[in-house]
Amino acid sequence: LALGPGGGEKERVILQSIAGARRQAWFTAIDASAELALCSVERATEVTDGECIAIVGDLDFLEGIVGETSFDGAHGGRVITAFGITPNLLPSRMLPAIRSCMRLGDVLVISANLALESEGETVPGMLDVADLILSQYANEETRVWLRRFLEEAGLERAYPDCSFRV
Numbered sequence: 001l002a003l004g005p006g007g008g009e010k011e012r013v014i015l016q017s018i019a020g021a022r023r024q025a026w027f028t029a030i031d032a033s034a035e036l037a038l039c040s041v042e043r044a045t046e047v048t049d050g051e052c053i054a055i056v057g058d059l060d061f062l063e064g065i066v067g068e069t070s071f072d073g074a075h076g077g078r079v080i081t082a083f084g085i086t087p088n089l090l091p092s093r094m095l096p097a098i099r100s101c102m103r104l105g106d107v108l109v110i111s112a113n114l115a116l117e118s119e120g121e122t123v124p125g126m127l128d129v130a131d132l133i134l135s136q137y138a139n140e141e142t143r144v145w146l147r148r149f150l151e152e153a154g155l156e157r158a159y160p161d162c163s164f165r166v
Contacts, residue, residue, distance in 0.1 A: 001078055002029045003062070003098065004085040008040025011081055014109070015047045018079075026050040030057050059089065059097040077105030091149040 002011045008029060018025040027044040029052075031037040037054035044052045082098060098108065150156045 001080045001101070002027065002031075002040060003059070003080065003082045004031055005029045005040040005081065005083065006031070006036050008036075008043040010083045011040060012043045012047055014079060014081065015044055019047055024048075024050050027052040028055060029053070030055045030062070032056065032058055059094065062097045062101055077107060078103070080106055080108050082108065082110040091145065091152050095149070095152050 002008065005011050011027070011029070015025050015027060025048040027041065027048060027050065029037045029040040029044070031040070031054075034054070034056045037056055041052045041054040080098070080102065082094075085094065102108065147156065
């Protein structure tokens, strides 16, 4: 279950790993953009024979949307991804929406995609870009957001310090 998957590149890697373990994988992309939801489903169909669905929707309707999907996790837990949506939403809005669709045995994989690799990009060039981006996020406002996120997720004790580095 991919929340805001964009083009689905990272989800495709996860699906490849599942297929490599000879496990059946189903894929549902939920994105506010129809074009991006369809693009990520197209990428998913390259690596899985399981059912792949594109749903255009918003986090406000996440619980209802997930209830309509065909895969119920009866054959194991689900992997729920939220790559790149964290910078766009407050934890107080995002976490309850994600929690509403999670079940026992599910795994949540969440990150912020801050720098995309460009064709022909070199590692030193990427590090320069990462340094520019880091300066935008290594600030008190972001620390407050991350602390609030960790508190609301019940993880503040596991991650007491917030640091930024490349």
